[in-house]
Amino acid sequence: MAFSPDFRTMTRPAGAGTDAGAIDQGLRAYMLRVYNWMASGLVLTGTVAYLVANTSLRAAFFAAVMTPSGVAVRPTGLGMLAMIAPLGFVLVMSLGVNRLSRQAVQALFWLFCAVMGASLSSILLTFTGVSVVRVFFVTAGTFSAMSIWGYVTRTDLTRFGSFLLMGLFGLVIAGLVNMFLHSSALYMLYSVVGVFIFVGLAASTPSASR
Template sequence: MAFSPDFRTMSRPAGTGVGAGVIDQGLRAYMLRVYNWMASGLVLTGLVAYLVANTSLRAAFFAAVMTPNGVAVRPTGLGMLAMIAPLGFVLIMSLGVNRLSRQTVQMLFWAFCAVMGASLSSILLTFTGVSVVRVFFVTAGTFSAMSIWGYVTKTDLTRFGSFLIMGLFGLVIAGLVNMFLHSSMVYMLYSIVGVFIFIGLTAFDTQRIKMTYQQVAYYDGPDGAAKRAVYDALALYLNFINLFQFLLQFMGVRSNQDN
């Protein structure tokens, strides 16, 4: 998921020639900043999810209800708000990419990750802790491999970008349709396609970040580059979270409680 325009066709300003060694050093530092933001966001999300699922906060977000199959956990009004709110944060950040200050973007990123934690806490109520941890490490390994490949590959992945974005929109539509169909076959295909789309987006976004670094440094300056790093971290964060959720549908073991 890209939040920045493609600057690769823009010409370099006169007098801004920089040695390859300087560029490589700056790129490594920038990529490290992006990954640090992403990893910190994941840690915050995990901590909030654990606290909501395992403390008295759980009652504020989820309620036990009786169903024909026994007791089930359903989101309260606050829980529903927590599930919808992340979309609002993403829209605010993406629409304000050229207007929001670096400090505001950073604050919104932390708030987004915290709300995502509350939203994803239902996973800890649905699946066993062991399976959640296992799928997390599988996701981390898959994400790392694809991100590294996206960074080092000589293949231009921009030609696949439009297909990945179209596939992403297709996923949203298929998910909405299956809310009414309740088809297990459609859901299985939906999950399989979702895994491949976010694997592809991980490589695509990593290469995009690498290829646009020089333009970010030249045109945005240090403060702008710091802000852009948060946006790039958000893109990778979303890829990781979505890949994790899709893999969980295949590899997760549901807890005894019917959710």
């Protein structure tokens, strides 16, 4: 089941004796809430990323340093913390979500989205705006297609959730390691594995609420 701040209040749309139409209506309503939260969080993440990359906040997260090949942009201590922090949020929200109040979970969600924006701001400093927009639409299209497939499939995909979550942790760690190695081969592997992990997470999300 995808994380959303109100997911703990979700109940199955129907019990025994409820017709298929009522089940489908309840499922659609639940998925609409999930995607509303995801869209709002994405807007916050993008806004924070833009502000960090294009305003005076940039100096707090990134510094220009001299290298043998010229001037390069490197994360400061705060920048490194911002890059690592999302992993901590994922652990807290995954392991402690049932122990926290709804208000606490919602606050963590918004804070997570903001921190993700600061973490991803380096992308705006490395790639052109056209590249970022192109990747965004490709990702959004892939996510939408796999979410629809996960919604209509009769196969229970939730059993893969724990494996995909562990894969996500490994992906974050690999990304941090490659920040120092700068290996093009590892970057390519990172990209390919990342696509499969997030496609799997997208596909397994809707079926979890059946």
